[in-house]
Amino acid sequence: MKIASLDRYRLSFTLLVVYCLLAAAAIVILFPIFWMASSSLKPAPELFARNLTMLPIAWTLENYLNVWQGTDFPKYFWNSFKVASISTAMTVFVSVYAAYALARIRFFGRGAYGIVLLITQMFPHILLVLPLFIIIQRLGLFNTHAALIIAYTAFSLPFTIWMLRGFFEAIPQELEEAAAIDGASLLTTFHKVILPLAGPGLAAVTMFGFIRGWNEFLFALVFLQGHDLFTLPIGLASFQEEYTFRWDLILAGSGIITLPVLFFFLLMQRFIVQGLLGGAVKG
């Protein structure tokens, strides 16, 4: 009994240390995000005060209103939404079928196809952006959203196929065999049996594709010239030159670009992490 209580004492002490460490880590890691949120809710004079306060003294949504009404921000927002959504839809549509083939069907060249997927994930974007720039120009797609949509689809595909493959493999094969015996064609089996079961996988790749399109910077920077076409990342980056040191606008803009992805991520993080592991570690 004495030993048991000693153990419990040691256990609770360890737990205390663990929680302290976790809390400390959480504070350090999340402080930048907290500070962005807090600063963006401060009126300009407070933003540039000598004495900083952790929370706004006079809370205000003024910065958000200013960036939304006084700049081209809504346009950038819409452009980003459009580019990220369309490229995600294309990515999911194409990768669902490819991943199914990779997961379930034995065909000549399957190994080679898998390797191609892995290798293309490794290509540095800074290397691809130069030749793509030339190709895009040749196709007359320079300064169009189509260029970005195609590029984002191409760059997400290898990873999303790999990710979905893991989800499909986890679905029991007997289900398909049963459908085949009932006389369903391969495509029908896939649509009616497999896809409905792969919900979490679809959610994961959808989120992954969207976050990637929403956040992408380099290709948008190189492929777009007209302000009207700017996506959020480059639109926001351009604030630095146009509105020098208007941190009120820049911070509110950063908040707006972060909010949707953060929201989706927290909502679906379980699936995304699952997919990340299915794709990345199984290798």
Added chain:
Amino acid sequence: MFLQKRARFAYYLILPSLLIITLLDLVPIIESVVVSLQSQNMGRANPDAFVGLAHYARALFDEPTFWSSLWKTLIWTAFSVIGAYLVALGLALLLHMDIWGRGFFRALFLVPWVIPDVATALLWKWLYGDEFGVINFLLTKIGVINRPVLWLSDPLMAMPAVVLVQVWKLYPVMFVVLLAALQNVPKELSESAVIDGANIWQRFRFVTFPFIKATSIIVTLLASIWTFQAFDIVYLLTGGGPAGATKILPTLVYDKAFWGLEIGYASAIALLMLIALLIISVAYLLLYRAQSDVIEEARA
């Protein structure tokens, strides 16, 4: 007959993806090799003229920036990856324990991963600010410094400053992967180690680590590849400055291509970068193999 039909079906299924990947990943790589051998220069009269390896020679022998950029890229990569790995490992070990609120903390620590690069860079620029930056404010307040540090505009401080941001950005993915790897450590083993009187460090060194070693190798290699070619954070935070202090290879390529307008030359530098990356990756894996052989022998 049945098999053949299934296989044909598979080809239809992968065809679109193969087409897209070929056209936008594989063809561009070949194209960039071709371009690197030409005098491609926006606005030049005869851009397709073949110049052989001239661009490569220029980068390797006439361009002092190439070697210094390569060196800076190595430093940037090594410190970012080691830092991120340590943070990720520490958090993974803590959150592998069966404690209340584990799921909540796991989600929390993943958040930096989804913050857009632009927001990350701008937000850190705000934190690092000379005059109104909260980091300087807090450090002054607790008396560590008595005058603001110019984090991003002091050539000495700029590299550590951008590395810290990359660590913040990079560790979440490594954290997830390590957390999954920790699930492979058999519970009985660490329990019996406790009974044998092993302390925390010994338990980690001899029980836990061997089980996550392979995953650690893979994940640090992947993180190195990503960081070696990372562009956004550094470009947005310092643009390669001050005085070239953070001019890593991707920013050099970007400058040569889109400011210098020398696409051919920039392609050559980018391909040299890829070669350096391959050499490092292979060396890394060989080192790992050699080391694990030594350990195997020691065990036997």
